Amino acid sequence: MQTVVIVLHLMIVSALTVVVLLQKSEGGGLGMGGGAGFMSSRGTANLLTRTTAFLAAGFFVTSLFLSWLAGYEHKPGSILDTAPVSQSQPAGGATPVAPPASGGLLDSLKQSEQPAAPAPAGPQAPRSQ
Numbered sequence: 514m515q516t517v518v519i520v521l522h523l524m525i526v527s528a529l530t531v532v533v534l535l536q537k538s539e540g541g542g543l544g545m546g547g548g549a550g551f552m553s554s555r556g557t558a559n560l561l562t563r564t565t566a567f568l569a570a571g572f573f574v575t576s577l578f579l580s581w582l583a584g585y586e587h588k589p590g591s592i593l594d595t596a597p598v599s600q601s602q603p604a605g606g607a608t609p610v611a612p613p614a615s616g617g618l619l620d621s622l623k624q625s626e627q628p629a630a631p632a633p634a635g636p637q638a639p640r641s642q
Contacts, residue, residue: 515582522575529568536561 537558 515579518575518579518582522572522579525568525571525575529565529572532561532564532568536565
């Protein structure tokens with residue numbers, strides 16, 4: 514349903530862009546040309562103005578409908594109603610940091626730091642197996 518409305522919305526947006534660019538402005542715009550056409554300049558202006566109004570109304574209706582549709586599925590919940598997530602294994606394979614028995618967060622981070630392997634003195638060639 515949402516995909517259909519989005520496609521319709523995009524078609525209205527592209528048509529609205531074309532209709533607005535076709536209108537004659539004070540500087541001429543893309544609608545410049547002569548009176549050589551099947552309609553007079555007044556009839557063309559009325560047609561383009563009405564078409565713009567209908568497309569703008571369709572744009573607003575589809576925008577509001579998409580907004581309502583996006584908010585319809587979103588059900589806000591309370592954080593107090595949810596059960597706490599277990600800390601059995603965090604993502605990425607990292608070991609979880611235990612809560613500090615005494616001291617603050619920085620003390621527990623200092624205790625959980627592991628010494629890194631020493632860096633090689635120079636470039637190393639790969640070893641064959």
